[in-house]
Amino acid sequence: MTSDALPLGLDLIADRPSIAPRALIATGRALGIAAGALTGTGLLALAWGSVERRMPVLRRIAIDMPAHRGIKTMTILHLSDLHLFPGQEFLVTFLRRVAAEEHIDLVVSTGDNFGLAEGLPLLEDAYEPLLALPGAFVFGSNDYYSAQKKNWGRYLLGSSKLPKSSIPDLPWIELARRFRDAGWLDLSNQAGTLTVESCGGGGSACGGSTPEGSVLGDSAPGESALGGSQLHGSARGGSQRVSFLGTDDPHIGRDRIVEPDPSWALDSSLRIAVTHAPYTRVLNAFTTAGADLILAGHTHGGQIGVPGFGAIVTNCDINQKYAKGLHRWRAGDHSSLLHVSAGLGTSPYAPVRIATRPEASLLTIRSI
Secondary structure, X not given: OOOOOOOOOHHHHHOOOOHHHHHHHHHHHHHHHHHHHHHHHHHHHHHHHHHHOOOOEEEEEEEEEOHHHOOOOEEEEEEOOOOEOOOOHXXXXXXXXXXXXXXXXXXXXXXOOEOOHHHHHHHHHHHHHHHHOOEEEOOOHHXXXXXXXXXXXXXXXXXXXXXXXXXXXXXXXXXXXXXXXXXXXXXXXXXXXXXXXEOOOOOHHHOOOOXXXXXXXXXOOOOOOOOOOOOOOOOOOEEEEEEEEEOOOHHHOOOOOOXXXXXXXXXXXXXXXXXXXXXXXHHHHHHHHOOOEEEEOOOHHHOEEEOOXXXXXXXXXXXXXXXXXXXXXXXXXXXXXXXXXXXXXXOOOOOOOEOOOOEEEEEEEEEO
16 A cells, blocks of 8 residues: 555545535535524514513403302413513503403402512503502512613523622512502411402403403413303302412512411311412412412413423422413312413513513402
């Protein structure tokens, strides 16, 4: 073999010098096209996500209670995760429209109201017409601590980190004072009882003007109850006692389960448990305590979803199937209905929603 000869076998490849380059070029071109397509798809998805976050809807859900309990028909507006900051005036307009057009007996807010501290005037404007109604609230981490600047794509990696500072820097005291002055129950590691006057589930006689089964701001039908059908059936108004049990935000370890009021033990009481982040330990405790309904937020419904699949993450320890909507939660021999709101807002540093529209929920409680 001469010094410029090829090792055994490679001379066969050398005899066909065009095969490898053509294959490499074709493979590279295919990979380039695929990468370009993925990049283009990603950019389109992000562009759509910035539009979708501005398309809030009102979900309608019927929740059936056993007739022997004698629970009065009533409507509950569940709000969560407004994350308001300057530029989110469209959410204020949406909520004021809901307040003007819908019959609401009770408002429950499950926290994360602030996007930035500058959002307080917007929050006052958004909640102003609702404060005339009975209400209850808990706070989330973004009522106490400002959102942190970070790569929003890290949200897809799982539960977000706790705030670096232990000193709240948001005007939560001012917001809590407004809620309390309106007579709303502060359920942060507390229990309480309200008597709610209901006129039996809405309709034109109660001031509601949007047809039952519709979604405000959308043409899609409303959702149904677990074990129920679309909104209909007997409407029985009157005074309804609601017994509450709540926690401060489990996501930052502020939760503590307290003893419920004596009214919690009465069959005629509607038992509602309220928390911001739906962590398993809290849901299990509420369910074991006998809650009829648990209300939570925090997940944003996953915020970035996959059409046909749903949420990718929940930002807490529950399974993705519980990321939003009404579900049955079981703890041992006990079970409760769990409603997780996908929320209305986003962090100012992650202003997108994909396949997860912002929402408020109108829950109709009825006996069948």
